[in-house]
Amino acid sequence: MTATIQLISPVDGRVYAERPYTTPAQIEQALQAAASAQAQWQRRPLSERAAFCNAVVDAMLGMKDQIVPELAWQMGRPVRFGAGELRGFEERARHMIAIAAQALAVVEPSPVAGFRRFIKRDPLGTVLVVAPWNYPYLTAVNSIIPALMAGNSVILKHASQTLLVGERFAEAMHRAHLPEGLFHNLLLSHTDTGAMIASGRVQQVNFTGSVDAGKAMESAATGRFLGLGLELGGKDPAYVRADANLEHAVENLVDGSFFNSGQSCCAVERIYVDEKIYPAFVEGFAALTRQYVLGNPLDEATTLGPMVTPGAAMFVRGQIAEALAQGARALIDPQAFAADVPGGAYLAPQVLVDVSHQMSVMRDESFGPVVGIMPVKGDDQAIALMNDSEFGLSASIWTRDLDAAERLGEQVDTGTLFMNRCDYLDPALAWTGVKNSGRGVTLSSLGYEHLTRAKSFHLRHEI
Known part of the structure; x- marks a missing residue:
């Protein structure tokens, strides 16, 4: 029998949704597809990526009437405040799309005669986003949209308490006609999440959650030399x-x-x-x-x-x-x-x-x-x-x-x-923490630095 995730609603204690975990074969297929799609995606002009990402935001906003009561059932936030999360979702997404050209622009140092020198910001590859339930759209969009804008593919592992949010992201990507394979919403167990990180087949992990879970992420990533962004709460x-x-x-x-x-x-x-x-x-x-x-x-x-x-x-x-x-x-x-x-x-x-x-x-x-x-x-x-x-968030x-x-x-x-x-x-400022509140940066132009790698070109054209 296939194992399932049960979403127990805090409203009345009943099962609100139930879904099967992603199988090992499906995980493997997603990793392969993400790598293949990313190789093509990074070649698309930034303007095309922006058009797709703006369409994703539009599609998500178009589901507001379904999303607001879903949020209440999943994690208990009153419906009178539900639309506020979508406003924040749009604000962050649109800002990160708008600043991408500047944040990802080629860096050119002072000219030197006979040489062409510059630094490019290349995408990392596949970004794994592990999102929490408490602000399920806001925390996820902090990484998902800029990761795509930077030329990466994305795998989303959402909290089981808000598993329908992952499905909404997948639906928005589908409605926006995002290229096949570029985004995957997977229902992963803790074991499968750790195995994916340890596999070396994702190049960046952005996680929001508890200190203990952050330590588990670090442990899984040991020796893989991948990027790890951790937002671990505060006091x-x-x-x-x-x-x-x-x-x-x-x-x-x-x-x-x-x-x-x-x-x-x-x-x-x-x-x-x-x-x-x-x-x-x-x-x-x-x-x-x-x-x-x-x-x-x-x-x-x-x-x-x-x-x-x-x-x-x-x-x-x-x-x-x-x-x-x-x-x-x-x-x-x-x-x-x-x-x-x-x-x-x-x-x-x-x-x-x-x-x-x-x-x-x-x-x-x-x-x-x-x-x-x-x-x-x-x-x-x-x-x-x-x-x-x-803590220090x-x-x-x-x-x-x-x-x-x-x-x-x-x-x-x-x-x-x-x-x-x-x-x-x-969204114009870096979101980061010190001490046990984590490490790394999302949002602002600095957020793009954690979703790309520098590549230097040192070209001597006069010999």
């Missing part, structure tokens, strides 16, 4: 200075903490507030948090859906319980949220005060709707606490002082430093 901090616009900071940090039920690599998970405004900030933050509506994500009134699995919710409940046992104080009453049933995937948002860095909720990635808030005496203490983490500083934000930002160990915003990816 992203925010610092609210005394001069911050309090109302703006509260509104945006509540959203940055609880959007997508906190299931974002760059969600705000810990907040440090100048002690002068700490009481007012906490009061406003808790009041706004209480306005969330926890419920069925298919209901337009719902602003907070379930977590992806009951197990994920149980982990966060455990962090909260441990913090309370160590002296933390909860500002939100879960009983005010009728959908929050112990043991289930529906989890009320929680705001914790009287927390410390001895608590897991302030150290370990929560990936859920909980945030701890601490008062600080000033900049030095805030920066020390922000850097007291094994993004961080934010809330202030009216641009110079201070830049000065303090230089001291924060992070891949992206925000001022007066959070939980956002600007």
Whole structure:
């Protein structure tokens, strides 16, 4: 009997979709086809690649009415927010298409008499994209469209929780008439994914997921000299200075903490507030948090859906319980949220005060709707606490002082430093992390450097 993947919906706990795993013969066929198609694809002018990729984006947007409820059923995000992911998908894809000509342009050093010298950016070959469930279109498009624009073929291994997203990508490629063999959506087991990486038949792996899974990727790639891009999550901090616009900071940090039920690599998970405004900030933050509506994500009134699995919710409940046992104080009453049933995937948002860095909720990635808030005496203490983490994906500083934000930002160990915003990816900027948040770059012109290899031409034409 063929093994299958079951997609269990967090909405009601039932099987929403079931598909067979890709067989070894199908994997082999995909690898061969990808290599063959890529050899032809890299010879196409960039303008033709751009036309195909723009058609892919158009095709995906044309499926919006089906995609939005599918997302709710697959991973629990309320339908009122579903279209936002597609807007972000389009923004990133169109930007990476638009900058490709400049990013991939030939580099010519200063002229030398008698010589023609230049550097080309050649495609790597086949790029394996291993995408997560939490932002299944956004994270995948970060690599897929630029990989194709750079002249590579692509194999997508999407998370089992969002396996229908992989099918949507495949359908968009089909509707755009992308050349046969250039894109493959495969349903791979962890073992098959590792074997594909270890085979040496993919030249770049772009992975978004957990630290442990990232280590497994590195282990599989050992000795293969392939590129490995890893985005491995975070414990992203925010610092609210005394001069911050309090109302703006509260509104945006509540959203940055609880959007997508906190299931974002760059969600705000810990907040440090100048002690002068700490009481007012906490009061406003808790009041706004209480306005969330926890419920069925298919209901337009719902602003907070379930977590992806009951197990994920149980982990966060455990962090909260441990913090309370160590002296933390909860500002939100879960009983005010009728959908929050112990043991289930529906989890009320929680705001914790009287927390410390001895608590897991302030150290370990929560990936859920909980945030701890601490008062600080000033900049030095805030920066020390922000850097007291094994992660470094993004961080934010809330202030009216641009110079201070830049000065303090230089001291924060992070891949992206925000001022007066959070939980956002600007496709014109490099998306990267430090420490256990990973390595490599997607988006921006720098993202193309990780999808190509330099090839130098040193031509002596006068002898």
